[in-house]
Amino acid sequence: MTIIPRDAAPYPSPARAWTTVLVLFLTAVLAYTDRQVLSLLVDPIKAELGIDDTGMSLLLGTAFAVIYGIAGIPLGILADRRSRRNLILAGVAIWSLGTLGCAVAPSFGWLFAARIVVGLGEAVLSPAAISLISDSFAPNRRGTAVGVYFTGIAIGVGGSIMIGGAVLDIVGRGLFAGTSLADWSPWRQVLLAIGAPSLLWALALLVVREPVRRDDVVADGPDAVAAPTGLWTGIAPVFLIVAVASMVDNAVGAWAPSLLIRQFGVDPATVGVQLGLLLVLGYGGGMLAGGMLADRFAQWRGARGKIELCGLAAIATLPAAMLINSASLSAVMTAIPVYFALSAVVTASGLSAILDATPNRRRGRAMAISFFLNVAIGAGIGPTLVALAGQHVFGAGAGLGPAISLTVIASYLLATLALLPAIRARRP
Incomplete structure (x- = not known):
């Protein structure tokens, strides 16, 4: 590994740098499609493999999250020492094979193992x-590039459902008719139709060139960032609320399709396309708006502004959460993207506050910790909380609406209370 002073070599050309961002943006969308498509296939998988809602929640969350959380930090360290492009290429190949493994799974145990591979x-x-992005852009342009990537992740949440719904519709129209796969269950055909092209996408990463690694730590000057006194007292609750946002996002995202299918009888393919489009607009727009609002709040309220925005957005999710339990299909279809838009503001402002409060030399570590918490708490716990609330608080006859609403409201109320010390610790 070679690290050079940041001004010792020119940055990649804008065309090459933005090509890197675009390829990574699309890779994130594919990753979320492989990750989230199972949420559209819950009921047919349950019927064929004899899995209950709690078992499905383990497949939707825990099986994926445990290895993601455990492996994330050491893989982040490895990315500081080896070719990042090649690591991503290998990652795409591995998760695609995991998706194909899900397609042929004969049992819960096999499906659980395949989700671990994903x-x-x-x-x-x-x-x-x-x-990669950090070394492709000068510091004064880097924030925009990283923001675009994070927006791609946000769009991927809704886009994955939309893509999955479109594939489900194509499979239903006879994608594999006349082949040896025609007798496969539709849910298996969907996973095959998504996993195979994703495997081929690894070749697209060959257009990405590894940029020169740069020592971007500045002791003095305009790029220096000082850690505030009592950093962990002031910023640790922000890590928590961002992780809670991930937890509730995973809970709503995992069960919202099943809510619409079971309670309102909406066709799964229709759910995928319509709900996916709404989530692209809601979550993607919320992420962009959250970044811009965070800057405005920082100008208005000083260092505490972004944390205050984070708390306000968390409280604003509560009315939308209540509407998810509505008996009206139109109300539920409105509430879900509104919830995701507000939750995206929580995430965008929270991550921005974490970066502001962390010295430059520790930002990579801070982001690795945040991603670990987001997955360990978010994907690992969120879907299971809804299943447990449905089974043990409301009962099976109540449907998914009350369980989803309770999970959102209780989680965000507790996280907002925990955020109060961080708001007091930051001075305007």
Whole structure:
């Protein structure tokens, strides 16, 4: 590994740098498609393999999250020492094979193991991608580039459902008719139709060139960032609320399709396309708006502004959470993207506050810790909380709406209370 002073060599040309961002943006969308498509296939998988809602929640969250969380930090360290492009390429191949493994799974145990493989492959993506982008752009342009990548992740949440719904519709129209795969269950055909092209996408990463690694730590000057006194007292609750946002996002994202299918009888393919489009607009727009609002709040309220915005956005999610339990389809279809838009503001302002409060030389570590918490708490716990609330608080006859609403409201209320010390610790 060679690290040079940041001004010793020119940065990649804008065309090459933005090509890197575009490829990584699309890779993130593919990653979320492979990760989230299972949420559209819950009921047919349950019926064929005899899995209950709690078991499905383990497949949707825990199986993926455990390895993702455990492997994320060491893979982030590896990305600081090896070719990041090649690590991402290997990751794409691994998670694609994991998706194909899900397609042929004969049992819960096999499906659980295949989901672990998906999590292992995807764990390398964001640490390596952010490192690549950081070395492709000068500091005064880097924030925009990293923001575009994070917006791609946000769009991937909704885009994955939309893509999955479109593939489900194509499979239903006879994608594999006349082949030896025609007798496969539709859910298996969907996973095959998504996993195979994703494997081929690894070749697209060959257009990405590894940029020169740069020593971007500045002791003095305009790029220096000083850690505030009592850093962990002031910023640790922000790590928590960002992780809670991830937890609730995973809970809503995992069960919202099943809510619409079970309670309102909406066709799964229609759910995928319509809900996916709404989430692209809601979550993607919320992420962009959250970044801009965070800057405005910082100008208005000083150092505490971004944390205050984070708390306000968390409280604003509560009315939308209540509407998710509505008996009206139109109300639920409105509430879900509104919730995701507000939750994206929580995430964008929270991550921005973490970066502001962390010295330059520790930002990579801070992001690795945040990603670990987001997955360990978010994907690992979120979907299971809804299943447990549905089974043990409301009962099976109540449907998914009350369980989803309770999970959102209780989680965000507790996280907002925990955020109060961080707001008091920051001075305007």
